[in-house]
Structures are given as structure tokens and as C-alpha cells.
Amino acid sequence: MHTPASDSSPIARLETVSKYFGIGSTTVPALDRVSLGIRRGEFTAIMGPSGSGKSTLMHIMAGLDSPTEGRAWLGDTDITNLGDTELTLLRRRRIGFVFQSFNLVPTLDVRGNVLLPFQLDGRAPTPDESAWIDLLLTSLGLRDRLGHRPHQLSGGQQQRVAIARALGTRPDLVFADEPTGNLDSRTGREVLALLATAAREYGQSIAMVTHDPIAASSADRVIFLADGRIVDDRARSSAEDISRFMLSMERAA
Amino acid sequence: MSRGNELPRYSSSREHASGILVAALGSTFGVGLLQATGFLTDLFDTGGGGTLQVALASVALVFILLALYVAAIVTANTFGTIVAGRARSIALLRLVGASAHTLRRSVAREGLRVGAVGAAIGAVAGLAISHTALRIGIATGTLPDVAYRAIDPLIVLPVAMVVLTTWLASHVGSRAVLGVSPLQATGAAEEPAPGDENRHVVRLVFAILLVAGGTGMLALGILLGLVSPAGIIVAFFGGIASFSGVVLGARWILPATLRLVGRLFGRSSPVTLAAANAVRYPERSTRTTVGLVIGVTLVTTFAVAMTSYESFLFSEYPDSAGDPSLTITIAVLGGLIGFSAIIAAVGMVNNLSLSVLQRTRELGLLRALGFTSPQVRRMILAESAQMTIAAAGLGVLLGIGYGWAGAQALLGSLAGATLVLPLVPWPLVAMLIVGTAALAWIASIAPSRRATSVSPLTALAAT
Ligand SMILES: Nc1ncnc2c1ncn2[C@@H]1O[C@H](COP(=O)(O)OP(=O)(O)OP(=O)(O)O)[C@@H](O)[C@H]1O
Ligand SMILES: [Mg+2]
DSSP: OOOSSOTTSOSEEEEEEEEEESSGGGOEEEEEEEEEEEOTTOEEEEEOSTTSSHHHHHHHHTTSSOOSEEEEEETTEEOTTOOHHHHHHHHHHHEEEEOSSOOSOTTSOHHHHHTHHHHHTTOOOOHHHHHHHHHHHHHTTOGGGTTOOGGGSOHHHHHHHHHHHHHHTOOSEEEEESTTTTSOHHHHHHHHHHHHHHHHHHOOOEEEEOSOHHHHHTSSEEEEEETTEEEEEEESOOHHHHHHHHHHHHHHO | OOOOOOOOOOOHHHHHHHHHHHHHHHHHHHHHHHHHHHHHHHHHOSSSTTHHHHHHHHHHHHHHHHHHHHHHHHHHHHHHHHHHHTHHHHHHHHHTTOOHHHHHHHHHHHHHHHHHHHHHHHHHHHHHHHHHHHHHHHHTTSSOOOOOOSSOGGGHHHHHHHHHHHHHHHHHHTTHHHHOOGGGGTOSSOOOOOOOHHHHHHHHHHHHHHHHHHHHHHHHHHHHHTTOTTHHHHHHHHHHHHHHHHHHTHHHHHHHHHHHHHGGGOOOHHHHHHHHHHHHOHHHHHHHHHHHHHHHHHHHHHHHHHHHHHHHHHHHOGGGTTOHHHHHHHHHHHHHHHHHHHHHHHHHHHHHHHHHHTTHHHHHHHHHHTOOHHHHHHHHHHHHHHHHHHHHHHHHHHHHHHHHHHHHHHHTTTTTSOOOOOOOOHHHHHHHHHHHHHHHHHHHHHHHHHHHHSOHHHHHHOO
């Protein structure tokens, strides 16, 4: 599903967004006047120390949370003041999610989980979409697992199911918040390679939070956050460069 | 969207509210009933040496035992639900070295406290209600103003029984603690351990034997009933045995029933998900519904038997039609039986609420992925409707069977050694339909409100 906007316009955008948690003296600024555009068809990595605001940034861009100040757009849609139902429909139709854990509905098998966004929308996938989902399931190695339920799958397999679900509707943008945080490094890399492939080969726009420099090195763009601000925004970089920058950030802190 | 900072936690007072309420209802019922028999003794038994009280109290005890039986089943299942909800923290405690038996004992101790608190509340309520009713009776001139006892010593009986049965029920219900593996603290999938399949097989075999043997005895009782009213005795034990088999085998029978009922609801996404929820966890849906099955079966059995008995009386002794004392007796007995169904309904509402509240994370995930609030509400309502209808439907069918068998075994020989069709008390069926709809709706209120007031993010962060 594509918005009519030209290809150079960002797929998601924040304009001087601030987000405060708590009230009164306990207020924590999780985001501090952040402006950012996620480009169409790119794989964007978001990095930064724990508590720097990465998840908050992603939640606001995805319509899961609303900014205290500033505005957020998804394509041409200003989502800042959308009501609950509009936001829900937007998430359902235009956004895909991969969370760190608990991605799957325990009562549904693999097929049910992958088809969940269609089911929520009350429609069956078109033949074209079915073929795409078949391709995804095959390339993610889930073909012979379709009847299994989440507790019968390994952590890596569960994350792959979540990826298949997130890509299945060909959403405008896929958000992945530390999708490999619960996996060992090899399994984690495999899962990330799949996301990178989706971006490169199918032009899927993806924004992913990660702590892993090697994972971030496969991204087209790397954004660094610290204390709720963007402190660096660079094009594809080597894992060494990314590690070096992270270390320098830690020293500065 | 709402962004409450409050984490969805179920304090043990919320968890135990239902257990306390059920224990209190049981104790109120027992105390009130025995107080009433005491008052009646003061009224009629002038110097009869207490035989009247013994007779009245014995009848009252039958109904109290029935109510407490239902209450115990409901409480055991509530504790099963509570333990399932705590699986993760139990697993964590096991991981750091707590023994399963210690943990189980501590859950059972909670049960003892629940029973004690509930029984005490019920004792006070029962005394208050009985004296209020007495005052009103005297004031309106319905009852003569004689010297009534203040507190009948017999009420210690139901109070003690409530404490004991609740304790016992919590012990039985907490058996699930033993099935929690320390590994569950680490797993990302929230799924109760599959459990010991061998034990399940033994259980299934027992259930089948009980149902088969019990049904055989019922049939024998009906045949005997054609020649002698004593057939009722054989039929009675057949009924007890086969129904125990049904309760024991509920985890196989109820999911099948739920699947059947689920088909009636269509195929929209909230409904499909609700059906999956109801059917995929046989333990969970069985815990939620079995109490109601028992309650409805009891009420229906009684009503069908009474209707058959009445119609038999009317056909044999036309004079008895419209005899007010018969009508009153049936109404009183019906009300006493009905109390068990009320306890079952309360248990069902709480059990369903608890089990939906425990799925906060799952609901958060669905909301994040695009389930609207109305869809979530519809899903919860569909789930609760499906469970209530399945439970009530099964209860009515069983009740019609048992009620008919009982009436046939008792009256078959008197009615000229013929088989008669079961008489279905339609007013009761209508009442059950309305009650079931109300119950489904009531049971869905609290979870719906919770599920739609917590933001998807907060829900996803819940443990
Ligand atoms: N619901 C909330 N209530 C209060 N404070 C919050 C809430 N959510 C986030 N915060 C605070 O906002 C800041 C940013 O949090 P956020 O979760 O975005 O960090 P993060 O970069 O994702 O960290 P991590 O790498 O540990 O996941 C932190 O200081 C956090 O404590
Ligand atoms: Mg985070």
C-alpha cells in the first residue's frame, strides 16, 4: 500500500517532537525536540544507550503513543491527533511490527499469526498477497511449521514468524524494536539478514532499533540517540566505525 | 488513546474477591437456612423434644451440602485460574530454589484465609438476613410474636464446613503449582506446561467408566422403576456416578461443546479469535465453565423431575391440581436448589474475568497490531457468550436427562408401568436463556473495560 506522495518524500516524519513521562518534579524527557524523516525503501537502524529514547521514538512514529509536543506524520497523514480507532486502523493497514518478545498470539498457530493482520481487517489475502506470503514463509524456513503454535517454536523461529507477519501486508513501514534482543548472536544475525534482504530486494522501508553494530552495519542509514536527542545521523557504515562511535559516546557521557 | 501509567496488576485481593464472595454466599445460605429451621422449631415444636428441628435441619443440610459442593468446585477452579496466572512468578520462585510443595502449601494457606474470611462474612450476613426477615414477618403479622432463639447453635456447622471445603478446594485447585516448571520463567511463550499425559489418560478412562457404568445404572433404575418406586435408589446412584464422570471428563466434553457453539457465531475476526481462545486451552475453558454446568444441571434436574411429578399427581389425583401447599413446597425447594446455580454463576463471572485479565499482554499485542477497542470488546463478549451458552446448554440437556430418569424411576410403576416423555419446564428454560445472556454480558464487562482502558503499550509491558 503506497501513499500517492513522490518517492523522495519521507515515509514517516517527526517534527520537533518532545515526549515527557510523569508529572511535576518527576518528569523525564524521553525525547527532546527530535526532528527526523525515515526515507522510503530504506533500512534505517536506530542506536543509542539504554534509556536514550529509541523505543519512545519508534512508538510515536508508529502511532502507539502520542508526542507531548511536536507533530508526527506517516506518509501524508498527520497522525499527531488521530483518534484511537483511526490509529488502530493505520497500524493495522500501513505498519508492521516486530517486538523484542511476545510477538505472537499464543492461541494461534504459525499460519494464524502470519495471517492475523488480514483477519483483523476481516478479509482474505488476495492471490497476489498469498503468493507473497508463501514466498516469505518459504524463505524464512517456516513452510513445515505452519501448524505449530508459538510454544512449539524456538525463539528465533518465533521472531521469523513475527517478521513474516510484519512483511505480509507489505506495509508502508516496518518497525522492529530490538527484534533480536532475546536471541543468541548467530540466530540474531540470521533474523537481521532477513530484514536487510526485505529492504534491499523488495524495497520494504524498515526502521529497527538495535544494540548490535554488526546488525546496524547492514542498514542504509544509522541514527544515534542520546538523552532523547539525535546526536548522529550517518549513511551506511562499517561495524568498526559504528562501534568506535558508540565507544566515543560512552566516553563523552 | 489513553496512556495510564498504572501497570495491570492483580493484587491478591482482586484475585481472591471471587473466592471470598463464593465462600460468603455459601455460608450466608447455610447460616440463614439453619436459622430459619430454628425459628420454625420455636414456632411449631412446643415441647416435641427437638424431633422437628432434626427433621428440618436434615432437609436443610441436603441443600447446604449441594450448595457447598458447587461452591467447592467453583473455588477449586478459581484457584486453578489464579495459579495459571501466577505461573511465571511461581516458575521464577522455583528457579531460585523454592520447592513446589512449599509453594502449593502457601497457596492452600491463602485458601484457608479466603474460607475463614468468607465464612465469617457469611455468618454475619446470614444472621442479619434471618433476623431482618423475622422482624418483617412479625411486623406484618405473617409470623406470630413468640420467643425466637437469637442464634441457633447449629450454624457453626455450615460455617466450619465452608472454611474446610474452601481450604480443601484451594488445595485441589493449587495442584497446578506442581506442574509449573522453573523453565517457564525463561520461556517467551506463555503456555501452561502440557502436563502429565499419563495422568490424563487415567482420568479419561475413569471418566468413561463412570459415565458408562452410571448410565447403565440409570437405565437399570428406570427399568426397576417400572415395577417399583425403589428404582429411584438405583437411578440416584447411577446419576451420581455418571455425573461425576461428566465432571471428571469435562476437559474433553466441554471443548467439544464449545467448538459446536462457536460455529453458531459466524466467522468475523473477533469471533474467530474468541473461538480459538475458548477451544485451544481446554483446561482454561473447562475451569471457567464446569461450575455453571453443574449448577444448571442441578436446577434443571430438579425442575424436570418436579414438573413430571406434578403432572403425574394431577393425572392420578385431579383434586391436587392447584393445591397451594404443593405449589409453595415446589417453589421453596426450587429456590433452595437455585442458590447453587447462583453460586455457580458468580464463580463463572469471576473465573472468566480473571482469565481474560491474565491475558493483558496478548490483548495489548492485538491492539498494537490493529485490533480496535470495539473489536476487543466484541471478542471478549463472544468468548464469554460462547462459554456461557455451552455450559448452560450442556447443563440443560443433562438436567432434562437426569430429571426425566429420576421421575421415571420413581413414578414408572405408579403410572402403569409405562415410559413417559420427559416434561420440559419451559418457564425454566426461558429463565435460563435470559440468565445465560445476562451472565455472558456481566462476565464480559470488567475484562472489556480493562482491556480497552489500558494502552497497547502498557498492556504489552505487563508481565
Ligand atoms: N511509560 C513510561 N513512564 C515513565 N518513563 C518512561 C516510560 N517509558 C519510557 N520512559 C523513560 O523514557 C526514557 C526513554 O525510554 P525508552 O524506552 O525510549 O529508552 P530506550 O532507548 O528504548 O532504552 P532501551 O535500550 O533500554 O530499550 C527512559 O528514561 C525511560 O525511563
Ligand atoms: Mg527500548
